[in-house]
Amino acid sequence: MSLVFFPCCVSNSFMSDCESANRKIVDRLGVGIEDFGGFNCCGYPYKGVDFKAFILMSGRNLALAEKKGADLVTTCACCYGTIKQADNILKQDASLFDYVNGVLRREGLAYSGNGVVKHLIEVLLDNPGIPGLKAKLDGSLLGVKVATQYGCKMLRPSDVVSFDSPLSPSKFDELIEATGAEAVSWTQKLECCGAPLIGVNDATAMQLAKNKFDSAREAKADLMVTACPFCYLQFGRSRDALSLEPGADYIVPSVTIVQLLGLALGLGEDTLGIKGANLPARLMRYTHSREVPLSA
Amino acid sequence: MSKATMVYIALLIGLAGTAFKVSTWFRYSLGSKKYAVADRVAAAVEGIWQTLLSRQFFTILKSFFFDVILQAKLKRVAPLRWAAHLLIFGGFTLLLLMHALGVYINPLFFSNYYATLNPFLFLRNFFGALVALGLLIQIYNRFIHRDPVNPTTSAMDVYTILIFVVIIVSGIFLESVKITSISVFRDMTEEYAAGEEEASLKALEAYWVKNYGVVSPELSGPFSPEMLAAGKTTSDMNCAQCHSPAQWAFMDYGAAKLISPVAPLFDGAPARAWLYWIHFLACLFGLAYLPFSKVFHLITAPICLMANSVMSKVRSDPVNLATKQIIELDSCTHCGACTRNCSMGFFHSVLPTQMILPSERIGALKMLASGKPLSIKDSLVIQEGYNQCTNCTQCTLVCPVGINLQDLWFSARETLAERDVPNLLVLSPVSIHRGLRRDEIEIPSYAKPVNDARKAIADEFGSFHWPGAAYTPQEEKMLDTAGVHLRQSAGAACFSCMTCTNSCPVVKSHQSPGAALDLLPHQMMQAVKLRLWDLIFGSRMLFECVGCYQCQEYCPMKVPVTDLVFALRNVAVSRTARNISQKALETL
Numbered sequence: 001m002s003l004v005f006f007p008c009c010v011s012n013s014f015m016s017d018c019e020s021a022n023r024k025i026v027d028r029l030g031v032g033i034e035d036f037g038g039f040n041c042c043g044y045p046y047k048g049v050d051f052k053a054f055i056l057m058s059g060r061n062l063a064l065a066e067k068k069g070a071d072l073v074t075t076c077a078c079c080y081g082t083i084k085q086a087d088n089i090l091k092q093d094a095s096l097f098d099y100v101n102g103v104l105r106r107e108g109l110a111y112s113g114n115g116v117v118k119h120l121i122e123v124l125l126d127n128p129g130i131p132g133l134k135a136k137l138d139g140s141l142l143g144v145k146v147a148t149q150y151g152c153k154m155l156r157p158s159d160v161v162s163f164d165s166p167l168s169p170s171k172f173d174e175l176i177e178a179t180g181a182e183a184v185s186w187t188q189k190l191e192c193c194g195a196p197l198i199g200v201n202d203a204t205a206m207q208l209a210k211n212k213f214d215s216a217r218e219a220k221a222d223l224m225v226t227a228c229p230f231c232y233l234q235f236g237r238s239r240d241a242l243s244l245e246p247g248a249d250y251i252v253p254s255v256t257i258v259q260l261l262g263l264a265l266g267l268g269e270d271t272l273g274i275k276g277a278n279l280p281a282r283l284m285r286y287t288h289s290r291e292v293p294l295s296a
Numbered sequence: 297m298s299k300a301t302m303v304y305i306a307l308l309i310g311l312a313g314t315a316f317k318v319s320t321w322f323r324y325s326l327g328s329k330k331y332a333v334a335d336r337v338a339a340a341v342e343g344i345w346q347t348l349l350s351r352q353f354f355t356i357l358k359s360f361f362f363d364v365i366l367q368a369k370l371k372r373v374a375p376l377r378w379a380a381h382l383l384i385f386g387g388f389t390l391l392l393l394m395h396a397l398g399v400y401i402n403p404l405f406f407s408n409y410y411a412t413l414n415p416f417l418f419l420r421n422f423f424g425a426l427v428a429l430g431l432l433i434q435i436y437n438r439f440i441h442r443d444p445v446n447p448t449t450s451a452m453d454v455y456t457i458l459i460f461v462v463i464i465v466s467g468i469f470l471e472s473v474k475i476t477s478i479s480v481f482r483d484m485t486e487e488y489a490a491g492e493e494e495a496s497l498k499a500l501e502a503y504w505v506k507n508y509g510v511v512s513p514e515l516s517g518p519f520s521p522e523m524l525a526a527g528k529t530t531s532d533m534n535c536a537q538c539h540s541p542a543q544w545a546f547m548d549y550g551a552a553k554l555i556s557p558v559a560p561l562f563d564g565a566p567a568r569a570w571l572y573w574i575h576f577l578a579c580l581f582g583l584a585y586l587p588f589s590k591v592f593h594l595i596t597a598p599i600c601l602m603a604n605s606v607m608s609k610v611r612s613d614p615v616n617l618a619t620k621q622i623i624e625l626d627s628c629t630h631c632g633a634c635t636r637n638c639s640m641g642f643f644h645s646v647l648p649t650q651m652i653l654p655s656e657r658i659g660a661l662k663m664l665a666s667g668k669p670l671s672i673k674d675s676l677v678i679q680e681g682y683n684q685c686t687n688c689t690q691c692t693l694v695c696p697v698g699i700n701l702q703d704l705w706f707s708a709r710e711t712l713a714e715r716d717v718p719n720l721l722v723l724s725p726v727s728i729h730r731g732l733r734r735d736e737i738e739i740p741s742y743a744k745p746v747n748d749a750r751k752a753i754a755d756e757f758g759s760f761h762w763p764g765a766a767y768t769p770q771e772e773k774m775l776d777t778a779g780v781h782l783r784q785s786a787g788a789a790c791f792s793c794m795t796c797t798n799s800c801p802v803v804k805s806h807q808s809p810g811a812a813l814d815l816l817p818h819q820m821m822q823a824v825k826l827r828l829w830d831l832i833f834g835s836r837m838l839f840e841c842v843g844c845y846q847c848q849e850y851c852p853m854k855v856p857v858t859d860l861v862f863a864l865r866n867v868a869v870s871r872t873a874r875n876i877s878q879k880a881l882e883t884l
Contacts, residue, residue: 009639009688013702014732016689040639041686045726048843048865053643053684060642106645107444156845157858166849192801192844199731200723200746201840207805208842233732 001071001116003033003123006061006083008076009041011229017273018229018258022075022120024271025261029128029136033073038064042079043086052099058086059100062115071116073123075258077228081153081161083117088160119154119163121175121227121257130178137264139180146181146260147221147252148172149212149235151228152192166190172227175257179264181223188215193226195234209238216252223279224254232256253279299576306580313587314595321622324665326707328714328741331615339615352606359605363698364598370696373633377437377696383430384460390423396579414540421545427464428547431457445641447632447655452590459589462578470571472551475542476511476559477568489534496530503527508542509552511559596627597697604698614736621707622665624699628658634691634701640684651681654691654701661704664711672880675717682709683721687729706730710737713745718752718876720869723839750839756872757833789853790821796847796857802840813837817847817857824860833868 011019026033043057061083065072074080090097091113101110128136150164150172158166167190173183194208212235216224226232235254243251255263255274262272269279322336331339347353362368371378393401394416402409402416409416434457438449474480481504485497492500502519504510504527519527542549555562562568586592603620634654635641643652650656660678663670670678682705691701709730713719722730722745734742796817797803806812814835815823823831832838838861847857 007688009686010728012689013687013729037637037690038639040642041688045686045721045724045728047724048862049721049724049726049869051863051866053646056643056646103642103646107642152842152844152846156849157856158849190846192842192846194801194842195728196725196842197802197840198725199727199729199734202731202734204802204805204840205731208801211801211805230728233728237732 002069003031003073003118004036004065004068004070005033006039006042006065006072006074006079006117008074008079008229010078010233011076014233015229015256015273017271018256021262021267021272022258024267025258025265026120028265029124029133029261031123031127033123034068034070036064036068042074042076042082044078044082047082052096054082055086055089055096056100056103058083059090059111060104060109062087062090062117063100063104063109063111065115065117066111067109071118073118073120075120075227075229075256077119077151077154078230080117080119080163081151081156083115085157085160087113087115087117119227121172122163124261125171125175130174133175133178137179137261140264140266141260142180144181145184145220145222146176147186147216147219147224148176148183148189149193149224149226149228149231149254150189151226151231154227155190172225172257176225176260179260181260184219184221186215186219186221188212193228193231193234194238195230198234198237205234206238206241209234210242213238213242213251221252223260224252225260226254226256229256255279302576302580306584309584310586313584314592317587317592317626320666321619321626324622324625324667325618326621326661326665326704326711327618327736328710328738329614329618329736331618336615336619339613340619343613343616347606355606356602359602360598363601363605367696369601369698373637373694373696374631376433377631377633380430380433380437383426384434385430387423387426387430388460391420391427394423395420410538412539414544417540418544418546421547424464424467425547427460431460431464443636445635445638445644445653447630447635447653448650450630450659453630456590459578459582459591463575463582466571466575466578468547468551469555470568470575471545471548472555473559473562473568473571475509475545475548475552476556477563478510478512478560479563479565480568481510481512484535489530492530492534496526499523499526500530500534501527503531508539509549509556511556511563513560590629593627593629593697596623597629600624600627601698604700609736617703618707621700621704624697624704625658625662625665627697627699628655629697630655630658631696633694633696637690637694639688639690640686643684647680647684649677649681651678652684653681654685654705657681657705657708661708664708670715672717672883675712675715676877676880678708679712679717679719682712683719683726686726706733706736710741713748714741716748717880718748718872719745720749720752720873720876722746723749723753723865723869750836752876753839753868753872754834756875757830757868790818790825790855791853792818792822793852794818795850795852796821796855799846799850800841801844801846802837802842813840817841820861821855821857824864832864838864838868 005022007019023035039061040057042061043054046054046057061072072083074083090100090111097111097113104110124133150169153161154163154172155161155166155169163169164171169190176183188211191212192208193212194205197205197208212224224235226235232254239251239254255272259272259274263269263274263279322333322340325331347356367378367381370381395411398409398411398416406416411417411420438453438457481501485492485500489497489500498515501510501512502515502517502523505512505515506517506519506524506527542552552559582589582591586594600620600623603623607617607620609617632655635656638652638654640652651660657678660674664678685705687702687705689702692699692703695701706729713722721727727746730737794816797819800817803809803813803816809816815831815837817837820832820835820837841858841861843858843862845858848855848859851857
């Protein structure tokens with residue numbers, strides 16, 4: 001089965017560098033993923049506002065993937081969970097299924113229920129797999145302590161997503177460890193980052209992020225790595241605000257899984273869109289990207 | 297009134313219009329931040345001055361060459377449109393220089409300028425043909441070619457094509473009438489071949505009928521070779537110095553052949569005068585009306601492209617970014633590249649409002665920017681369209697004139713939020729976009745939309761005590777399709793063990809969650825059981841849930857708590873939205 005990139009709107013808007021680094025990373029890892037410009041938003045924002053619109057939006061993406069004969073690959077946990085859930089609902093609800101197909105028919109599309117969405121983590125674990133990754137990444141991030149941020153929709157609802165164990169997930173950690181980094185155990189691993197409340201209740205959103213930072217620091221993590229751009233943006237934004245508070249020396253830096261793999265592959269921080277992310281010097285020491293001076 | 301006076305009047309109107317348009321760049325604004333006109337002018341002058349003196353000047357030069365002259369972006373997005381644009385722009389510019397202003401410009405470069413001599417005779421037709429070909433492609437693009445989603449065709453789109461068609465066609469037609477005209481021929485012979493004998497004049501006329509497309513009432517072929525030879529001798533002696541063969545004017549000559557059967561009808565000064573005035577006045581009208589037509593992009597698009605090559609949110613003065621947005625509105629050519637590439641374009645078949653389509657929003661945006669009053673209904677219609685935009689940036693990436701549409705939508709949403717029509721979508725994760733760009737919003741304006749939306753929902757359900765009226769069959773169906781069988785599952789199975797509440801990160805983030813959230817998750821389940829809708833829909837918990845699914849994951853009774861919250865939100869939003877639009881209709 002071939003693979004096609006499913007772009008995330010939020011990544012496109014706020015981290016276009018990182019989005020374009022996807023291509024370089026999968027090419028270097030030898031994973032064939034096509035690009036396609038015709039997808040729409042996964043529908044995540046509409047779930048609580050216009051349920052039918054949410055199902056239709058995901059359904060259209062699934063139909064497009066089905067037509068191309070390719071699995072959707074996303075780097076966003078929210079896109080991932082949303083499309084999976086919509087697919088699940090479509091398979092159970094005949095009337096919604098008919099509704100979606102009725103709309104899709106107008107543009108010559110149809111969904112028959114065979115669409116598949118995968119997170120990049122899943123794709124990489126499958127091919128090149130842990131041994132292949134270890135060979136290609138050369139253990140270059142040796143000794144860096146990483147707190148893995150799966151993202152809610154990677155794990156829950158587990159009967160719909162079934163990516164990993166909802167209580168003690170490990171797949172993301174295994175991928176991280178293939179870079180030579182060490183995945184630490186931290187109390188807030190399964191918790192929400194607070195991103196869905198950005199712009200709705202910023203105080204609560206900030207508090208949720210703060211809990212995460214505290215826990216990562218307690219676990220002595222050098223870095224938080226997210227599987228979702230929402231978490232990444234939420235951490236970045238909260239870090240900026242929290243670092244203005246007195247005694248804010250505890251704020252753990254964060255990167256996305258794409259950026260971490262990029263660092264492990266020696267891509268520059270400009271390419272990855274992490275310039276000025278204040279990554280720790282000890283992380284940088286192990287990367288190949290010496291040709292680009294990195295701020296410690 | 298002399299023709300020169302008319303040209304100056306048209307030019308003056310055009311310049312006055314341009315001055316008016318330029319003034320709107322500093323007077324109109326979008327977004328919640330407002331700046332004084334004087335500050336905006338000062339900031340623009342300072343910004344331009346500083347940029348021109350810095351290394352960025354070279355970036356602008358590069359952008360002028362690649363983006364403006366070569367239209368690199370348009371080539372990437374729509375090669376056919378690019379070809380048409382280049383043909384029209386190139387052809388028309390050359391016609392302007394070598395034909396309209398030919399008397400002044402050509403002698404500067406050529407010693408032997410005569411409009412009826414080659415290469416000028418041929419070139420005029422060649423440039424005209426370039427424009428005509430470009431126009432044909434544009435007509436195909438606009439009226440025949442269909443994409444899955446298409447922009448509408450406005451009166452302005454038709455005008456723009458029409459004004460060029462009128463200018464080109466009237467020009468060709470005028471020339472073809474002149475070619476066929478026997479009276480023009482006789483006037484010329486009287487002037488330049490007066491000394492010739494009757495017989496040689498006749499031979500000349502035969503020669504011109506045969507070779508130059510003149511239509512004579514007395515003479516028609518076939519002519520004898522001797523006569524033609526005699527005609528050629530006379531022509532060479534008297535005419536050829538100033539007349540290249542008419543065939544070189546291939547379009548005019550072709551048109552002359554087409555009209556030759558009816559040519560006598562057009563022979564005579566009045567017909568030629570009519571055609572001339574149509575041609576001349578169409579050009580002047582185009583010039584005078586230019587600032588108000590979309591041909592104005594001739595001025596604004598280069599500004600927009602070059603400004604965007606050096607301006608960015610990080611580098612530039614926000615005052616100048618605000619001004620740039622208004623210039624961008626004037627740069628839009630309604631080409632529809634954004635709409636054809638809009639990732640939500642397909643949704644137009646579900647919600648048939650034009651406001652979904654990015655190219656169609658620009659008009660409404662101009663209205664918002666000018667600060668004109670909008671009816672509640674108009675505001676709702678615009679809002680409805682904007683609500684389907686997911687900020688995927690696709691439109692910005694493809695805009696051939698480099699408009700940062702993404703930023704325009706952002707500003708427009710803020711402008712709309714200032715009007716008193718609550719937008720319930722701000723309670724969804726769409727607000728993440730807004731939250732991440734909080735710095736660009738005035739502090740008092742930031743909280744307003746969320747507060748308005750919450751209040752609208754609380755008001756809607758505040759007096760809602762009779763449970764029987766809670767759901768319409770449609771809404772019940774919506775809840776069912778969410779996979780939530782409200783009464784059977786949630787109501788029956790929950791025994792208030794509080795696992796949901798204890799696992800909720802939002803609850804944990806508050807010191808006194810009960811007071812902050814009104815209902816805790818397990819209380820909400822109980823409220824559903826008791827059908828206390830006013831409690832649920834008025835509670836803060838409903839829209840503070842992050843949707844992390846921990847409650848649902850850990851519930852020992854498999855109550856789909858999170859899905860239920862989403863379903864309840866749907867009902868709250870759809871009911872309140874319906875009420876808002878009902879009120880809007882009542883105020884009409």
